[in-house]
Amino acid sequence: MKSDIKPLPIVEVLNLKKKYGNIKALKGISFSIGKGEIVGFLGPNGAGKSTTLRILSGLINADSGEAKVCGIDLAEEEGLVKQHIGYLPENNPLPEDLRVIEYLNFRSQLKGLQGSRLKERTKVVLEICDLERKVSERKIGNLSKGFKQRVGIADALLAEPRLVILDEPTIGLDPHQSAITRKMMERLRGEITFLISSHILSEVEACCDRMVILSHGQIVAEGTLQDLQRTFVDKTIFEIVTKGNKIEIQKQIRKIDVTCELILDDLVDITGKRRFAFSTLNGEKSAEKIIRHLFTAKELKVSEFHISRPDLETIFLRATKKNWEEKTIL
Amino acid sequence: MRPFIVIFKHEIFCLFISSSTYIASFYFLTLLGVGFHFFLQSFAYTDWILPPLSSLAIGLFFGAPALVPFLTMRSFAEERKLGTLETLLTTPIAPEILVLGKWSACFFFFIKICVLAFIYPIILLFLYPEQGFNLGFTSIHYWIGCGLYLLIYGASFTAIGVFASIMTKNQMVAGMLSFTLITLYISLMALSTSAKKANDENPKAGYDFFEQSLAPFTNGFDKLEQFSVGFINLSTIFHQIIFTIFILILSSVQLNRLNK
Numbered sequence: 362m363k364s365d366i367k368p369l370p371i372v373e374v375l376n377l378k379k380k381y382g383n384i385k386a387l388k389g390i391s392f393s394i395g396k397g398e399i400v401g402f403l404g405p406n407g408a409g410k411s412t413t414l415r416i417l418s419g420l421i422n423a424d425s426g427e428a429k430v431c432g433i434d435l436a437e438e439e440g441l442v443k444q445h446i447g448y449l450p451e452n453n454p455l456p457e458d459l460r461v462i463e464y465l466n467f468r469s470q471l472k473g474l475q476g477s478r479l480k481e482r483t484k485v486v487l488e489i490c491d492l493e494r495k496v497s498e499r500k501i502g503n504l505s506k507g508f509k510q511r512v513g514i515a516d517a518l519l520a521e522p523r524l525v526i527l528d529e530p531t532i533g534l535d536p537h538q539s540a541i542t543r544k545m546m547e548r549l550r551g552e553i554t555f556l557i558s559s560h561i562l563s564e565v566e567a568c569c570d571r572m573v574i575l576s577h578g579q580i581v582a583e584g585t586l587q588d589l590q591r592t593f594v595d596k597t598i599f600e601i602v603t604k605g606n607k608i609e610i611q612k613q614i615r616k617i618d619v620t621c622e623l624i625l626d627d628l629v630d631i632t633g634k635r636r637f638a639f640s641t642l643n644g645e646k647s648a649e650k651i652i653r654h655l656f657t658a659k660e661l662k663v664s665e666f667h668i669s670r671p672d673l674e675t676i677f678l679r680a681t682k683k684n685w686e687e688k689t690i691l
Numbered sequence: 692m693r694p695f696i697v698i699f700k701h702e703i704f705c706l707f708i709s710s711s712t713y714i715a716s717f718y719f720l721t722l723l724g725v726g727f728h729f730f731l732q733s734f735a736y737t738d739w740i741l742p743p744l745s746s747l748a749i750g751l752f753f754g755a756p757a758l759v760p761f762l763t764m765r766s767f768a769e770e771r772k773l774g775t776l777e778t779l780l781t782t783p784i785a786p787e788i789l790v791l792g793k794w795s796a797c798f799f800f801f802i803k804i805c806v807l808a809f810i811y812p813i814i815l816l817f818l819y820p821e822q823g824f825n826l827g828f829t830s831i832h833y834w835i836g837c838g839l840y841l842l843i844y845g846a847s848f849t850a851i852g853v854f855a856s857i858m859t860k861n862q863m864v865a866g867m868l869s870f871t872l873i874t875l876y877i878s879l880m881a882l883s884t885s886a887k888k889a890n891d892e893n894p895k896a897g898y899d900f901f902e903q904s905l906a907p908f909t910n911g912f913d914k915l916e917q918f919s920v921g922f923i924n925l926s927t928i929f930h931q932i933i934f935t936i937f938i939l940i941l942s943s944v945q946l947n948r949l950n951k
Contacts, residue, residue, distance in 0.1 A: 407742055431895075446781065448781040456705075456773065467697070473693075
C-alpha cells in the first residue's frame with residue numbers, strides 16, 4: 362500500500378503575531394519550509410524579519426500564533442527545539458579573547474556534544490568552513506571579518522542541526538568570501554534546511570530555492586523566483602539585435618502577438634545594427650514564438666535575441682511598494 | 692549538571708585570562724597583607740577582643756564592595772554588550788543554569804582570593820610558631836568560623852554582583868551598581884546593629900517585628916563576633932543561603948525578561 366503521508370515541514374509558522382509596545386512587528390504571518398530547502402527571508406528594514414528569526418530560534422516569545430520546528434511546538438518545548446537549530450545572529454557576535462578551537466569546543470559542549478563525537482563534529486565543521494590548520498589556533502579577535510563569519514557558521518553547524526538560521530550571513534564580506542559562504546550552503550543543500558535573511562538580493566537569488574518577502578509585519582510575496590516573476594511582473598520583455606527595418610519587424614511581431622509594444626530602440630554599432638526591446642503581456646511562450654518566426658524571416662537579419670527575466674530586486678520593490686501603497690491608502 | 696559544569700569551567704577560564712581580575716586581586720591582597728601586618732604589630736596596644744585572625748575576615752568583608760565588582764561586572768554585562776548572550780541563549784541551556792554557572796565561577800574566585808589572604812597567617816605560623824600560637828593561629832575553630840562567615844557573605848555579595856551585571860550592558864555601570872548595592876547591604880547591617888543597641892538601651896514598640904522579620908538578614912556584624920571565635924550560628928547561615936538563592940532567582944527572572 363502506497364503511503365500518501367507527506368514529510369513534515371521543518372518549519373511551520375501559523376498566524377504569528379508580535380508586538381513591541383504599540384508597534385506591531387508581526388501581524389499574523391504564516392509560512393512553512395520543507396526539509397533541505399534554502400529559503401530567503403527578505404524585506405525592508407523594520408519588516409519583521411529579525412523578529413521572526415528570533416522567535417524561531419527561541420530567543421523571544423511570540424504574542425500569539427503557532428511556530429513549530431521539526432514538528433515541535435516552540436511555546437511548549439523550547440529547549441528541545443533548540444537542539445535542532447543552529448543560529449547565526451546579525452553582526453555575528455564572538456568572544457575576541459578565545460581561540461577558534463576553544464570557542465568551538467565550548468559551544469559543542471553547550472550543545473550537548475562530548476568525547477569523540479565532539480572532536481569529530483569540530484573537525485567536520487572546520488573542514489566545511491575551511492578553518493583548518495593555522496586559523497583554528499588563532500584568536501578570534503585577530504581574524505578578518507570573513508573568517509569570523511565562517512567561525513559563526515561553523516558554530517551554527519556544530520550539533521548537526523536540522524535547521525540553520527542565518528541572519529545577514531554575507532554582510533560586509535567581499536565577493537570571494539560571499540562565494541565561499543554560498544558554496545558551503547550548496548554543499549549542504551538537501552541535508553540541512555537553511556533560512557537566510559539578507560538585504561543582498563543577488564546573493565539570495567543565487568542560492569535560495571524560495572523566497573519569503575515581508576513588509577510591515579506581513580508576508581507580501583512567497584514562492585520561487587519564477588512564481589514571483591509571474592505574480593509581480595505582468596509583462597515579458599525581449600530584445601532583438603537586427604539590421605532589419607523597424608516597421609517591418611514590428612509588423613512581423615504583431616502578426617504573432619498584438620499586445621507587443623516597442624519600448625527601446627538603440628543603435629548598437631556603426632554597421633547599422635539596432636537593438637529593439639519589446640514588451641508583451643502573453644509571457645515567455647509568446648516571446649519564444651516570436652523569435653522562431655523572426656529567425657525564419659531571413660530578410661529581417663536578426664542576429665541576437667534575448668528574453669529579459671526580471672530580477673529579484675524588481676520583484677522586491679514591486680511587492681513591498683504595493684504594500685506601502687496599501688498602507689498609505691488605508 | 693553537565694551544562695552547569697561547562698559554563699562554570701568556561702567562566703573560570705575567562706576570569707583567569709582577564710587582566711582586570713589579576714590587577715584587582717593583586718592590589719586587594721597587597722593592601723590586605725599590609726593592613727594585616729600593621730594590625731599585628733599594633734595588636735598588643737589595642738583593646739581588640741576578637742582573635743587577630745578575624746581582622747582578615749573583616750578586611751575581606753569590608754573590602755568585598757571593591758573586590759566583588761571586578762569579579763562579577765563582566766559576567767553578563769560584557770556578554771550583553773558583545774551580543775554573545777543571545778548566542779548563549781540559543782543553545783539548549785536553561786537561563787537558570789547560566790546564572791548559576793556564572794555565579795559559581797565568581798564565588799569560586801572570591802573563595803580563591805580569601806584562601807590566598809589566609810596564607811599570610813599560615814606563613815607567619817610557619818616562620819614564628821610561638822608567636823603564631825599566642826595569636827591563636829593554631830585554633831582550628833577560629834579558622835572554621837572565619838572561613839564559614841566569609842563563605843556565606845561571599846556567596847550573597849557575588850550573587851548581588853551577578854544581579855547587577857545582568858541589569859546593564861556596560862561593565863563600569865555594572866561594577867558601580869554592584870559596589871553600591873553591596874555597600875548598601877553592609878550599611879543596612881550597620882544600621883541594624885545600631886538599632887539593636889539603641890533598642891537595648893531604650894526599648895521601642897515595633898522593634899520586635901523588625902527583629903523577627905528583617906534582622907536575621909541584616910545582623911551580620913553581631914554574628915561576626917560569634918563566628919570569629921568559632922561559634923557557628925546556623926540561623927545566620929540559613930538566612931544568608933536563602934538571601935543568596937533569592938538574589939539568584941531574581942537574576943534568572945531578569946535574564947528571562949531581557950529577550951522576551
